[in-house]
Amino acid sequence: MRIKFARLIALIVVFANVIVIYYSLRLFVSFGGFKTYHSPPTIKTTTKSPSKHVSKLVTIIVREFESFENDVTSTVQSFLNVFPNIQVMIIYDSLPYPPLDINLKNNSLKNVKGFALSSSLKVPYAERYPVLQIKTKYVLFVPDSTRISSRQNLQLMVAELGRQPSSIIVAPVSSKKELGCLRVNVNVREWTLKYSSTKNNLCDAVTGKHFILMETDLLRQLPEPFILPFPQSLYIQTASLLVEVKILKGMFFQEGKPVLKSHHAQFKQKQINTERLKNLYKVFQIKQVVRETGLTEWYGCTRETSRCFGTIVDQMPSYLYEGRWTPPCCLSNLRKTAKHVFNSLDEAGIRYWLEAGSLLGAMRSGDILPWDHDVDVGFNRDDLLRSPWLKKAKDKPVVDSKGFLWEKATGGNFYRVNYSKSNKIYVNLFPFYSKNGTMAKDSWFTSHKNMEFPENFLHPMSSIEFIGRQVPSPNNIRDFLELKFGKGAIENPEYPNPSRLPFP
Structure with a gap:
């Protein structure tokens, strides 16, 4: 009898607790309690709300710099100060000399890598093609001797590219120098490249010092994404794909340490770029370039060279x-x-x-x-x-x-x-x-x-x-x-x- 009575008392206590909990919950809901603790909906990265984790979306690429004088180390460091975990690629034709001081006083910079494009018995085939190593959705091309001081500029660029996918977003380095906007006509059949100026905010190519944000998938479509001189080579290739370039207004990045200011350095760079252009046009089989000024440049055969095609068979060059x-x-x-x-x-x-x-x-x-x-x-x-x-x-x-x-x-x-x-x-x-x-x-x-x-x-x-x-x-x-x-x-x-x- 004692056991049955104890069980009855326990059941009564449990029932009473259930009643108390039930009415407590009703009272809590009546004051909006559950609304406060609902799990928030999953937020996708949209153009209106760029992800705070932009370092997971963007790989930084430094391509346009000269080995004999540059500010690459400080340029990279400025990005690491703002985005410590962002992936950084430094791309060069051959190992820079003098060597880059890329330790940046930190021995654990696994997210900063250098890539040499030239052939070497010590470098596997895949490692000479850095585009295969990019895992992020976007790439940001950063010119030498520049700085980033806050997340906002890069987030705005990512947001703008999200609104205009399959395009290129450009931001100037300085507010004092306006970027040039060009239209580019690449006529493969006629071996020609023609530039013309435009006041439109939509371009095929941009002149002046600037940052370039684009989708990695677009970069992978280009036959020679890193060929010098850069970014001229990039815009020739994207123009042939009819990709539009948009210049962002009202924002800019910062200049870094002045480089290539001496007459000797400028003369040396001019000579190097002249040879790079010749090689670029040879690779892309461009024989005639018409500048936006109307100046025509020839990169084909001359009186001193052979003609541009070989033996003709059956009247068919x-x-x-x-x-x-x-x-x-x-x-x-x-x-x-x-x-x-x-x-x-x-x-x-x-x-x-x-x-x-x-x-x-x-x-x-x-x-x-x-x-x-x-x-x-x-x-x-x-x-x-x-x-x-x-x-x-x-x-x-x-x-x-x-x-x-x-x-x-x-x-x-x-x-x-x-x-x-x-x-x-x-x-x-x-x-x-x-x-x-x-x-x-x-x-x-x-x-x-x-x-x-x-x-x-x-x-x-x-x-x-x-x-x-x-x-x-x-x-x-x-x-x-x-x-x-x-x-x-x-x-x-x-x-x-x-x-x-x-x-x-």
Whole structure:
């Protein structure tokens, strides 16, 4: 009986406690108690609320500095002072000398790494490609001799890039110097790079000292993300992908210790950058650069070098297989050669006319076809000996007083005038003679089809605008060209041997 009574007392006590707890909870809720202690919702990093842990989102990259004089150590230290755990990459072509004092008085800087891009027997392949080592969503390119003093600027850049993904966000270093905004036209097919100024806040490239924030995925799309000079090389590549660059207004980073201020250091850097630009344009196969000032720079072949393409097979230059047109330096040299030939033939009193694809180009645009590699000229065989240079070239090649090389072609009974002895970009001179009302070819070349034509196309002769001057031509040019190339040739010209191209 005692055990049953004890159990009853225990049950009564438990029931009473439940009643007390129940009413206590109701009273607590009535005062809003549970609202205070609800778990907060998970907050994703958004453009309106940048993460305080920005060091987990961004890798700092220092690329644009000179080994012989720099402020890299202090630049990196300023970021570590604000973001102690942020990942930092210092990228160079070869190990800097004098060595960088990158210890920064701390032996545990595992988040600061240096990467040499040059080949070495001691460095594995993967380690020469630092883009493969980046684990963060964004990268921030930091110019040498700069400082960051607070988190806010970088957080604002991250927030802005979040609002405009797949773009590039730029912030100036100094409030005293306004950044330049440029549009960039990269024409791969024509080997050209053209800059133009714009007052818009959206650019393709930026000039002046600045920070660059971009997505790591975008960086991985670039063929040569770290090639010097930087950041010019970066903007050429992003412009070809149609990536827009936005300059943030109303914010800026700070200048660091002055570097490269002496005349000697500036002269040395200018020389180095000149060579870097030459290498950059060689890597990207850019032959012509037009600056925003209108200045044109040539980085292709010259009179002293070979032409920009090798042996031509079946009238198909190698660049056509690459989906490109004739390099602009070759077209420029070809125009110079053609003008020289026209002047020489005029002085000698030789009857000549524009032929084949060159006449087609004149009819279409008054210029050489943009994919053509030579200029074709027909002339009357009876006039050959009037030219001292053609006469001499019958026996052996001869360089005239202006440096052009005249020679008899090895592949047929015709002549060529080359831009120089080294640079074999040329004008073809095809001899014709009258035979039973037809202008017959006096040669055994086979690469130019349908060369012969009725003599009445030359009686009378006509003329046409070509490369900036009037050049003799057959009359009834449309009929002449359609006889050689077929109907619609002027409106729809074709590459030579288009069926051989690896693309439509």
